[in-house]
Amino acid sequence: MANIVIMPKQGLQMTEGLITKWLKNVGDTVKEGEPLFEMETDKLTITIDSSFTGTLLKIIRGEGEEVPITEPIAIIGEPGEDVSSAAPAQEKAEEAKSDAPAGGEGQPNVVIMPKQGLQMTEGLITKWLKNVGDTVKEGEPLFEMETDKLTITIDSSFTGTLLKIIRGEGEEVPITEPIALIGNPGDSTSGFTAPASAEEKKEEAPAPSVPATLPAKDMRPAVSAPARAPGGRIFITPRAKMRCAERGITDYSKIPGTGGDGLIIERDVLAYREPEKVTVRASDRITVRADVGAAERYVKSAAEGGLDFDFGALIAKASASAAKKYPDFDGIAIKTLCNTDVEGYFPALPADSDALLSTGGIYSDGDRRLTVLSVVFDGEKVEAADAAAFLSRLKSLLENPLLMMAI
Secondary structure, X not given: OOEEEEOOOOOOOOOEXXXXXXXXXXXXXXXXXXXXXXXXXOOOEEEEEOOOOEEEEEEOOOOOOEEEOOOEXXXXXXXOOOOHHHOOHHHHHHHHHHHOOOOOOOOXXXXXXXXXXXXXXXXXXXXXXXXXOOEEOOOOEEXXXXXXXXXXXXXXXXXXXXXXXXXXXXXXXXXOOEEEEEEOOOOOOOOOOOOHHHHHHHOOOOOOOXXXXXXXXXOOOOOOOOOOOOOOOOOEOHHHHHHHHHHOOOOHHHOOOOOHHHOEOHHHHHHOOOOOOOOOOOOEEEEEEEEOHHHHHHHHHHHHOOOOOOHHHHHHHHHHHHHOOOHHHOOOEEEEOOOXXXXXXXXOOOOOOOEEEEEOOXXXXXXXXXXXXXXEEOOOOXXXXXXXXXXXXXXXXXXXXXXXXXX
């Protein structure tokens, strides 16, 4: 089966790229990871490697052309393979519309899983923002997806009606594979189904076909957490791990995963509520106030720069940095209410922990922005002096976040 090469997205603000040079000719053999073409954006010039192995069968967009992200630019497959069936959906639609009589069926536009980074090979659909039958406008948010590095909302590249959702919420989809169809009511949706390999992997039946003339209002597949075998391997995304660290969750096995094969994703952690622990040990506590005005500016600057980074993540990073000097606090559990108006948060020491870091909300005191940092610890296992030194180091890092760049 021929593979479609698309214009990759090389930054959060990128909308199109200029093909400056093809490094392979039609008929040349191409290997995965081998340089395929050079492109230019408004910020950089870069060489793009091939994501496929095979023969370059067709160059759809030539040198000097500006191409919107995710649009097809070439086809790679087996020698002699018929590329007409792999022609871009846009070309198919135009041909079909020009040949079809008035009132006849046309070909819809195919929404594909976009590439959101050089190393990305697949993405996890976490939420569809439109239902089958809804009207969609170009540039309007269509679905949310998660990779191993980020969670992002993807806008529609087409205007029309959402005729069919091919891949549902919770499914991991390789880049460039079809995930939905957008077109005009009456356009044909036949022949567009999820690949057999994906169906066999999940051991589920294909999503039911939806008549385009009488679209169902909501055909999004229901997402349920697959049963996880006791003692089985736990799969969790990096962003989900970060959310666990912010909430002091150390046992991932209790979190139901709604991703493919029980993968725990960010929203699973956000929806999870830990059962209250009733066993409480005698403990000691040290508390200090920190001026986090600089930290708030640091987080805001990171967000404006396109990074998915919040104050809870900064606390986790600062804690890990401080623990390099005080190993007793390496991997310390963290509970935070930094996004609330609570001035202090002082949870009890869990039965299975030697120390726990907690933070309250951020509040104003004159010109300062303050938060309360607290460490509760088992005095028989952790020295009070070490706890105080760790907390002081953490306070220093949050008040001067650029120090973490040098660690």
